[in-house]
Amino acid sequence: MNRIQKKIWMLASVVLIIMAVIWIALTYYNQITQNQYNEVLQRYLSMNEVTNTSQQVVTNLNNYLLEPSENHLDNLNKSKDKLNVAKGDIAKLRNSENEFALMNYMNLIDSLIETTDRSLMFYAESDAETSNKEFAEATRLSKYISEMTLTLIDTELKTYDVFYRGIIDQSAEFKKLGIWLMLLITLLLLVITYWFSLSITRPVQQLTRAANELSAGKFDKEIKVESNDEISFLAQTFNRMRININNLFQEIQQKAQLEHELQQSKLLLQESQLKNLQSQINPHFLFNTLNTLSKKAYLEGSEETSDLLVSVAGLLRYNLKWLDKSVTLQDEVMVIQQYMNIQKARFTDRLTLHLEMDQSCLDVQIPGLTLQPIIENAVIYAVEPREEGGQIWLRIIDDENMVRIEVEDDGPGIPENIRLQILDGELIETNSASTGIGFTNVVKRLRLFYSMENVMDIESGIGIGTKVVIRIPKTRGIEQHAQTLDR
């Protein structure tokens, strides 16, 4: 995991390699050119060397002839050797252009040496005159050699003219090449460096952005970094952290909501129980009394009154018994019938209840005392105030995997603001004419029970009537909710 380091190394090596290649190429080429120059120079130098040594030979010969000492002879021999060496060098300069001249040149050198030897020989034989003649010839030869050297150099210059010009042109081109190469490499390096730095800084920027968002509390955006180095690793780690935080966050939120809901249902329950207690004074006493009253009415022949009292007693018992339990829809419907019996005794013909039930839906679980308060509400607002009375429809309809319960009346309707208040659970009931449990209470309990917000809906038109629609699922998903409520 040392990718960034690797990248930097790579860039450095690329730059280094480019430099090295160029340096080597230039040095190599320079060397070649240098060699060419040297070779050229060498040609002239070796020709010049011949001139010099030939003159030296003549000088030394002269010295010896004037003053024949061992020393001078030694010098003469040395210079002769040098001349021979120079001749050997000259032999290497041969080419098709100067072959003839060079051959002559070398033979001239030979002649010089021979003449020198002859001069020495005659001198040794004390033939001074001939020796001097030979010396004069040697001098002449040396002069010829000098002249020929110049001629040869001249020829060389002509022969190699193109070559020399080529070298000059080439070095000029080389200067140009250097400039172009520098520009190109500068550009390439700039581009590479830019691209390279981007490959490091872009992920960092992305990470920075992600960190900013994270710090701003946006935990739901995925952190994505296009890179293959440490930054990417960092980003992955960061992303995992984000997901973890997000999960924890949601868990906490859920728990908090659960807590809240629990609190609410507890409060509602307490409220109901309180109301219950208030209304129950001595429920068993009241229940027994009602039963006694019923028996007495029956014995006195007032069967209707007796039935009514039984209904009241049943309702009372139901109220006491089922408030904090879930019951079946069947039970609820039964209670409603008992309740309606009581209310019928009160309103006689003014109240008509229409029941439409899909029998298959009656096993659905529903919190206790949920429908009854709604019917009661309908009776209170739609039937009681009107002299002509009113009608109430209770429909239980199979709606695919839901059960739809409709309570409709033909009363005066509810103003819009109140309707909304009811649905939001904000209405504070003041009317105490009910059996105790208010509409708002029902709404909240239903919502808690099914963990659904849209359990209940109210449709209402002023002067037309009100229709309360409850939609409950056939199977209750949240069993534990019931358990929570049981605690």
Next chain:
Amino acid sequence: MRKAGLILLILICIFLSYFTFITAQKAFRSDWKLPAASTQKKDSFRIVLITQELDTPFWDKVGKGAEQQAQRNGASLEVWGSYGKNQDDFLKKLEIAIQSKVDGIIVQGLDTDRFKELTKVKAAFYGIPIITVGNDVPKAESLRKTYVGSNQHLAGMMIAKLMLSDMGQEGQVILLSDNQKEYYQEERLAGIKEVLQNFPNVKTVYTETPEAREQVIANTRDLLNQYPDADGFIAVNANIAGAMIQEIGRRGQVEPYFIYSFDDGSESLALLNQKKLDGVIEQSPEMMGSKSVDVMMQWLKNQTVPLDADGYLSEIRMIKAMDER
């Protein structure tokens, strides 16, 4: 914007790469033609043709013929020489050639002691065969192997006859020669005189003059003063013809004079074209060149030993001014 920048960048890149590439190609190209390495023909003979008058039409032709023949024979030949009959230079070249131990020397004969010493002593010492071309020096004096060139005696006779046919058998003729007393001029003179002695009515005046232009002019002036009746001129040395005619032209018309010379002078053919010369003896320079090389090769290859000491004579013919053009 970004895209445009990228395209621009790529374009610059391509541009730079292109120019770098072009310059690199130029910088690393090395197509200079160096002279080929020595062909090293060990057995190819080195022959030198040495003349006294380089860059004259006559000797250029000799050189050309010799070079062509050398090429045919696979020998390497160089033409050396002096300009304008510079004898010191000429002899120096000859000595260098001898000291350079060339295989053969073809030389324009020069009838001087130094020349003879070089050919007789030096060349013989190194065993270098010498062939004279154009101008001969007798074998006894130069130890030349042979001579290739015109029969100068015959040439003299021809020019005399040519003049006689133009001028008639009566008149005064001035023979102008240089004072070098070279063998070939002697030959020519002998030829001329041999013809003219049969015609007693033709008087000849023989004068020698140094070859320098001013002196030729001065001598010509003297001659014209001394012999105002002169009818004809023969420049035995073709090189003095130009200066001579110039002086004659200053005195008056050139046309009335019968003026003759040889073609081995630098101005001969030009003067003939201008009709200032009435006729020249034309030799065969190219043939001389090629023949001399041919003979030399025969000698060097031991094909013809000894060479004909009398020489290999090349063609000569007369050209009259009207024949030209």
